[in-house]
Amino acid sequence: MSDPAPGLNSEQLGAYFALMEVSSLLQYAVDEHLRADGDLSYVQFQILARLVDAPEGRLRMTDLADGVVYSRSGLTYQAGLLDKRGLITRSPSPDDERSVMVTVTDAGRELIARVLPGHVDRVRQLLFEPMTGKDLAALSTVLGRVRDHMRATPPRSAKPRAGRNRAG
């Protein structure tokens, strides 16, 4: 860990490229499917899926934004689109007048229910089909550890340029 500054070795480099390529291709394929099957972007799908999973099918905008890796303004835009399509509704929170509660409509639930099987199917076909049980276990272990590590690692703004922080 206090190595001078060795580059990545060829195995690491290969793993890095493979990770980027795999996730990119997977993202692309899933995006394409959602668009074709339900006219949804991946972000919209995430928003709806998260709402369907939530206690009463509703969440505050902020909680939604924290779940999805997304800016507040971007979420407002996407929520506007989903609202226009009748897949969600937005109403002021009874608790805090500043907050906006987002709720999935029945149409939203139906759309997710209609799209989810194909989504899952695509993921299985692309990602898990070529994997053995051992592969899956190994991947889970490694990715789990890496994810925890990343979550725990501070963003570290490389160069204090214009006093910006990542607080959107």
Next chain:
Amino acid sequence: MSDPAPGLNSEQLGAYFALMEVSSLLQYAVDEHLRADGDLSYVQFQILARLVDAPEGRLRMTDLADGVVYSRSGLTYQAGLLDKRGLITRSPSPDDERSVMVTVTDAGRELIARVLPGHVDRVRQLLFEPMTGKDLAALSTVLGRVRDHMRATPPRSAKPRAGRNRAG
């Protein structure tokens, strides 16, 4: 539920989410670093890096677009930005008057040389630091197999809907 097309089991689901989150966070961190350290987007970095690696520091636009997962028009835009900054030059190909040869300038090489160590360092810190040798080997094996599988799997345009097909 447990018939020909079962959903993903919880381990698979976890691996899928972990993969998406890890790649997203990694992408974000790397993007942020490149922006702060060299005022480059990841795509621009990829373009320059690919050119530096090329035989004489030059490639045709098409070859560049094939290497990067990118649309032709998007590449034109980015090449325009890099050209404006003096990091690349564009000139008609001697062989085929339709083609445009893109060449890295010395400034481009210097920028990549300046940015690369930090880039590699960030990747090592985020991705490889929490991994053991075994982890790395396992990850390489699995991702390599998955990547080959994905490359071999045809894009399959899920539903021939309203013409929204991909070809670029």
Next chain:
DNA sequence: GAACCGCACTTCGAATTCAAAGCAAGTAAG
């Protein structure tokens, strides 16, 4: 209870991206 600060969300402007259309150079057929 008035002034103030912070939070939640939206609006606005700019940047980036793609698909479709357009243009120019090469290739094939008659």
Next chain:
DNA sequence: CTTACTTGCTTTGAATTCGAAGTGCGGTTC
């Protein structure tokens, strides 16, 4: 040579995204 098709790239218009600024509510302090 002319017509038609293909290829390589650029331009255009629309969509998506973010950061910064704006609006309004809630809690604090005096």
